[in-house]
Every structure is written in structure tokens, then in C-alpha cells.
Amino acid sequence: MELSDIESDLTSVLYTEEQIHAAIAEVARAVEVDYAGREPLLVGVLKGAVMVMADFARELKLNAQMDWMAVSSYGSGTKSSGVVRILKDLDTDLHGRDVIIVEDIIDSGLTLSWLLENLKSRGAASVEIFALLRKPEAAKVHVDVKYVGFEIPNEFVVGYGLDFAEKYRNLRGVGVLAPHVYS
Ligand code: XMP
Numbered sequence: 572m573e574l575s576d577i578e579s580d581l582t583s584v585l586y587t588e589e590q591i592h593a594a595i596a597e598v599a600r601a602v603e604v605d606y607a608g609r610e611p612l613l614v615g616v617l618k619g620a621v622m623v624m625a626d627f628a629r630e631l632k633l634n635a636q637m638d639w640m641a642v643s644s645y646g647s648g649t650k651s652s653g654v655v656r657i658l659k660d661l662d663t664d665l666h667g668r669d670v671i672i673v674e675d676i677i678d679s680g681l682t683l684s685w686l687l688e689n690l691k692s693r694g695a696a697s698v699e700i701f702a703l704l705r706k707p708e709a710a711k712v713h714v715d716v717k718y719v720g721f722e723i724p725n726e727f728v729v730g731y732g733l734d735f736a737e738k739y740r741n742l743r744g745v746g747v748l749a750p751h752v753y754s
């Protein structure tokens with residue numbers, strides 16, 4: 572789905588597919604240098620990170636594995652609850668692995684700070700984070716994020732994996748959701 576297909580549901584367009592792909596390629600080039608000679612395990616956080624993972628993993632000129640976790644911190648609303656539950660765990664043993672968590676967005680940071688500690692405690696050699704989007708103004712806890720695509724204003728965004736009530740994930744770009752959609 573194109574941004575123009577749901578124009579009236581958005582107050583603004585933040586990033587087009589081309590801009591997102593360029594940002595992902597830039598991160599991939601940095602990761603290729605940082606992980607040269609190693610085989611990182613990319614851990615995608617379902618469902619939001621599906622698009623980032625698909626593009627990032629294919630862009631990467633390194634052998635890399637993919638695994639997935641599903642955690643819940645949000646429900647179907649637009650505010651973080653801070654309560655994290657594992658809905659689906661990894662299949663991979665993390666002992667000695669170089670893990671890169673792949674996320675769609677860091678909002679309060681509560682989900683990722685919890686996930687970071689959780690994965691570190693499983694014996695990984697290293698754990699870093701790649702988040703496509705970050706809302707610096709929404710941060711409630713500090714999270715060390717090594718790779719970031721874009722810093723965005725503190726507004727609810729959809730598209731490129733990000734949903735509102737499971738809608739808009741299949742949008743090719745990212746836009747700010749119009750208040751009339753959720754109020
Ligand atoms: P926290 O607040 O724990 O939230 O950093 C992380 C998770 O919340 C979801 N999230 C969003 N989803 N538009 C969305 O569609 C947003 O603007 C937004 N902000 C946070 C997302 O699942 C993320 O992993």
C-alpha cells in the first residue's frame with residue numbers, strides 16, 4: 572500500500588520507501604564494518620520489525636541468522652503500558668552469539684531496555700540494537716542504541732510494519748496517524 576492510498580488517515584508523511592531503504596543501507600554498511608568476520612544473529616521483534624528485518628537482512632553483505640521474539644507491551648492502543656510479556660521466545664541458543672536486536676521503533680524505551688537485559692542474561696557475547704525509528708522526547712529510560720535510522724517527533728506513527736490496531740503495517744512508507752482515526 573502506498574502513502575497516497577490512505578492520505579486522509581495521515582496528518583503528514585515522514586519517510587518514503589526510498590528514504591527508509593537508504594537509511595537501512597547506511598546502517599548495513601556500518602554493521603558490515605563492525606561485524607567483519609563474524610556471523611551476527613538478528614533478533615526481530617514481532618510483528619513491527621518484520622519489514623525492517625526483511626530489508627536489513629537482505630541488504631547486509633554478511634552471513635547472518637534471523638530469529639524472532641514476540642513481546643507485548645502495548646495492546647491495541649497508542650500508549651506504552653511498561654509491562655512486558657514474552658508471547659513467543661527465540662529458538663536459538665544465545666551462548667557466545669553476537670546479537671543484534673532489530674526493532675521498528677523505540678518510544679519510551681521500556682520494551683527494549685527489558686529485552687536487552689533479558690538477552691544479555693542468556694550468555695550472548697554481545698547484544699546491540701538497531702531501531703529504524705526513535706522518539707527521543709518520549710524516552711522514559713535510557714537505552715544504548717547503536718544503530719538508529721531516524722529520530723522522529725513524539726507522535727504516533729504507522730506504516731512499514733508499525734500498526735494502529737493491526738492496520739497500516741503494509742504501508743510502504745511511514746506517516747503520522749491523524750487523530751480522527753483513533754479518537
Ligand atoms: P516502548 O514505549 O516500550 O514501545 O519503547 C515500543 C513498542 O511500542 C510500539 N510503538 C508504536 N507503534 N506507532 C506504532 O505503531 C508508534 O508511534 C509507536 N510507538 C511505540 C512498537 O510496537 C514498539 O516496539
Ligand code: MG
Pocket residue numbers: 616617618619620674675676
Ligand atoms: Mg515493536
